[in-house]
Amino acid sequence: MRMFAQAHQMPPRVAAGAFFLSSGLSKHNADRDTAQGLHGMAVGTYPFLRKQDPEVFTRLLSKAEIAMGVALLVPAVPSLLAGAALTGFAGGLLGLYLKTPGMRQESSLRPSPQGIQLAKDVWLLGIGLGLVLDELLHR
Known part of the structure; x- marks a missing residue:
């Protein structure tokens, strides 16, 4: 695993x-x-999140997003690690898109007007997978 992000991975x-x-x-x-x-x-x-207090959940989500942002922005965090974390996080976001009623057009993966905000998270999945694949293919 490379210890620093490569220049082409930074954008x-x-x-x-x-x-x-x-x-x-x-x-x-x-x-x-x-x-x-x-x-x-x-x-x-x-549904397992039902037991979590909404304010505690939101604080934890905030911290997770800040940590994800910092991990991606700091070149010293290996791209394999940052990409794997991003892929997992994006998968969770896309789960919201796929499973929340009204986010997609009927019988389609295409977003409804309400779903566009979540559907755009597919680019996060693409970036995460791209970072992981770039690292794995260049070992």
Whole structure:
């Protein structure tokens, strides 16, 4: 495993990392209504989260997004590690898209107008897989 990101890996890492860092920071001081909305959507897809307090869930989500953003932005974090983490996180986000009613057009993977915000997370999955494959193929 290479110890530092390669120059060609940095543009997608910066794009995704800046997105995650911004998203995590915006949730850092979320109010109760925002926390309940985020938690409610997550519980619809991942019922095991029902036991989690909405505000605690949102704080943990904020910290996870900030950590993901920093891992992608810091070249010293190996791309295999950052890419694997991003792939897993993006898979969870796409689960919301696939399993939340109303996010897709009927009998299709194409997003509904409400689903576009979640459907765009496919690019995060692509970046994560690209980083992992780049590292595995260049060993």
